[in-house]
Amino acid sequence: MLTTLSEQDIELDYIDITKKDIINSITLEDVKTFLESLGVDQIAMYKEKDYLICPTICHNPLHEAESMKLYWYQNNKIFRCYTECNEAMSIFTLYKKFISVNENRDITDDEAENYVKHCLKQITHIKERKNRGEELDREKYKYTKNIPILDEYPETMLSYFTKYYHPLWLKDGITKESMDRFQISFSIGQNKIVIPHFDINGRLVGIRARSIESEDIKLGKYRPIQVGSTIYTH
Secondary structure, eight states: OOOOOOGGGSOGGGGGOOHHHHHHHOOHHHHHHHHHHTTOOOOEEEGGGTEEEEOOTTTSOGGGOOOOOEEEETTTTEEEESSSSOSEEOHHHHHHHHHHHHHSOOOOHHHHHHHHHHHHHHHHHHHHHHHTTOOOOHHHHOOOOOOOOOOOOOGGGGGGSBOOOOHHHHHTTOOHHHHHHTTOEEETTTTEEEEEEEOTTSOEEEEEEEEOSHHHHHHOSEEEOEETTEEOOO
């Protein structure tokens, strides 16, 4: 889910966090939580060397960001992309790029700052509650927005596909456990990795496929799959 904020979403107590505060105090763990809030689920942390690596969400849509070439360095508090962007950027600039690529629109510096403030304020609340040993009520701090109700496809149609852990994804470090968790399967007839999409209520709302054949990849590595006359898009 893409996360954006309006002015109404920003509580007054977020104002007490300045850009300088963020730059001075942000940690590897904070950056990891920030990336996870954007939907990034592949993050490699190297605490002993004070940096982390994640997919290049600075110039790729989230669902296509595969190259682990975006680094965060704790010593100078910057992201550095080592592929297409080939530039250093702050956490605020990264968020602006993320929204531009995923929502095809530009946001202001203030909007980017507000989201980062929101995220870090949330992180602070969670840390404080952990330190007190209290059980976290994550729903209280989770950012939500109005989500449209999408059409639902019958989940039984997933039985047309085969449970198969494709070597391509295993080589990329995607575990069998992760593929089981997200019900990843395989279309033998189309030679594609099958990725079902569920909404927040667990309803099947779409199915994408990761193309393997070079001719299919030319049309798009990740595209809605078609079975019979039905294209399982959303």
